[in-house]
Amino acid sequence: MEQTVRDVITRLGVLQDVAVLCADTDLYDAGMSSHASVKLMLSLEDAFDIEFPDEALERETFASIEAITRTIAGIQASE
Amino acid sequence: MIASQAELTQQLLNSGLWISSKVNGVFGWGQGFETVISALDSRITQFSEADAATSINFPPILDRSILTRTGYLHSFPELCGSVHSFCGSEHEHQALLTAVEGDADWSPHVKQTDVALTPAVCYPLYPTLSGTLPEDGVLYSLSSYVFRHEPSLDPARLQAFRMRENVRLGNQAQVVAWRQLWMDRALSLLTSLELDVELDIATDPFFGRGGKMMKANQKQDEGKFEILCPITSAEEPTAIASFNYHQSKFSSVFEILLADGELAHSACIGFGLERCALALFSTHGMALETWPAAVRQELGL
Numbered sequence: 001m002e003q004t005v006r007d008v009i010t011r012l013g014v015l016q017d018v019a020v021l022c023a024d025t026d027l028y029d030a031g032m033s034s035h036a037s038v039k040l041m042l043s044l045e046d047a048f049d050i051e052f053p054d055e056a057l058e059r060e061t062f063a064s065i066e067a068i069t070r071t072i073a074g075i076q077a078s079e
Numbered sequence: 080m081i082a083s084q085a086e087l088t089q090q091l092l093n094s095g096l097w098i099s100s101k102v103n104g105v106f107g108w109g110q111g112f113e114t115v116i117s118a119l120d121s122r123i124t125q126f127s128e129a130d131a132a133t134s135i136n137f138p139p140i141l142d143r144s145i146l147t148r149t150g151y152l153h154s155f156p157e158l159c160g161s162v163h164s165f166c167g168s169e170h171e172h173q174a175l176l177t178a179v180e181g182d183a184d185w186s187p188h189v190k191q192t193d194v195a196l197t198p199a200v201c202y203p204l205y206p207t208l209s210g211t212l213p214e215d216g217v218l219y220s221l222s223s224y225v226f227r228h229e230p231s232l233d234p235a236r237l238q239a240f241r242m243r244e245n246v247r248l249g250n251q252a253q254v255v256a257w258r259q260l261w262m263d264r265a266l267s268l269l270t271s272l273e274l275d276v277e278l279d280i281a282t283d284p285f286f287g288r289g290g291k292m293m294k295a296n297q298k299q300d301e302g303k304f305e306i307l308c309p310i311t312s313a314e315e316p317t318a319i320a321s322f323n324y325h326q327s328k329f330s331s332v333f334e335i336l337l338a339d340g341e342l343a344h345s346a347c348i349g350f351g352l353e354r355c356a357l358a359l360f361s362t363h364g365m366a367l368e369t370w371p372a373a374v375r376q377e378l379g380l
Contacts, residue, residue, distance in 0.1 A: 034292070034293050034296045034297075035150050035153045035154070035293075037292060037296075038153070038289030038290075038292055038293065039289075041288075041289060041292060042289065052288075054288075054291065057288060057289075057291040057292045057295065058291075058292060058295040059292065059295050059296050059299055062292070
């Protein structure tokens with residue numbers, strides 16, 4: 001799953017050198033804008049065929065690759 | 080007892096303060112209303128003059144690339160006023176007229192122009208500041224009509240209205256302190272006008288589910304505060320002034336630098352002049368001559 005998340009971020013072109021980002025690197029600190037985080041959210045929904053619930057639509061959910069994979073795993077487990 | 084939206088609208092129309100246009104959220108203004116708008120604008124501008132803010136103005140249209148470059152269409156697509164005009168031949172003109180005379184949608188016959196309606200007074204300012212700012216940054220006072228496509232029966236939610244803004248660019252500490260100064264000033268001024276106001280953290284009406292994230296980010300960053308006043312509801316007071324800290328959002332797009340080469344930070348503070356006037360009329364009544372003497376004195380009326 002982590003590789004798919006990295007692929008989605010790479011395709012969006014919002015960050016450089018996605019392959020070498022640590023799983024817990026803060027993506028906002030790495031240069032992701034608010035608008036880019038919205039694009040990332042929608043692209044992840046397409047890639048994983050999920051819908052983030054309202055309570056997940058916050059900064060922390062998309063703050064790192066680790067946070068993203070944890071949230072997606074939670075959504076998939078509850079489906 | 081606070082008047083409902085419909086009651087307040089009727090009172091404004093009956094007293095000649097407002098003139099109906101038959102389009103929701105679009106009104107004309109009578110003399111009495113304009114007197115109060117001018118008085119408010121002058122009173123606010125006294126602060127700007129004391130600060131030696133540079134006074135400039137733009138028309139209520141702007142280069143539409145400013146909206147695309149700043150992400151306006153990402154955040155507020157439903158509010159945007161895009162300007163289109165006929166650019167065709169005589170034959171194409173006949174097709175346009177056929178649509179017009181048939182009361183049909185004529186949009187297939189017009190083309191997008193280079194301009195859009197200004198959604199916020201400060202937008203046209205930023206591109207003019209590309210380059211390096213003076214040592215202490217810059218300070219501007221400006222006013223214009225702005226457009227938001229949000230037709231509504233709420234008299235406080237207009238499609239076209241005037242904002243008096245002040246804009247500061249400098250380093251983070253300068254800009255944040257300046258925004259705080261204006262929050263204190265505005266609360267003091269509006270309280271002296273005997274309005275029941277409060278300051279609260281706020282968010283912009285970002286579009287869609289992504290907008291929920293944008294709002295969460297903005298709140299976390301304390302990007303926006305508003306002064307609220309009951310106009311047609313005590314439970315849901317209306318924002319009549321806003322205080323916005325953009326960090327380096329605009330300066331990164333337009334490459335506005337400080338003297339030390341770092342990106343500038345920016346903030347704007349804006350008074351919705353029609354909303355401030357509405358707050359006064361709804362609080363003190365439709366007849367200016369019956370307003371409290373202290374309020375009229377503060378406004379020079």
